Amino acid sequence: MNQSRRAARMGRHHKRRGVVALSLTSMMDIFTILVFFLLVNSGTEQQLPSNQSVELPQSLAQQLPKDALIVMVSKDDIIVQGRRIMSADAAEKLEDDVLPALLQELKLQSSNRLTVAAEERNPAIVMGDKTIPYRLLRKIMYTLSEANYTDISLAVMKKEKPVS
Structure with missing residues (x-):
């Protein structure tokens, strides 16, 4: 061919x-x-650790957690990043609003975190049991603000919207 x-x-x-x-x-x-x-x-979104001792309140919140320091408050203990800091009863009995052991741990955690800029916000998520007293939650949040954690969020369980 x-x-x-x-x-x-x-x-x-x-x-x-x-x-x-x-x-x-x-x-x-x-x-x-x-x-x-x-x-x-x-891995930009953070998955909150699950703990059977902490029962989170329910909410209709839609925003997912970002990478932040996690302060877990159960009926018995205050835990930062999985490490027990102090008992909740001892924290509640303190007269001062600042919790010294928690403040020391928060400053240590803040110094260990990599920050890009000095004016960058330090985020923290408080996972508080729904039965803890408000004054304990207020002390923890005040201690977080004293340790320069300016972006404080409360963790909640996502509640499904009721069908009407």
């Missing part, structure tokens, strides 16, 4: 080039970088 001049020229050109090997090294580098990029950027 006769080929056109163009088809014959293309055939000769392809015979000269031979088999082209695909370079997998650069492709693997690109995929490795892509995997790390996706892993780092997929």
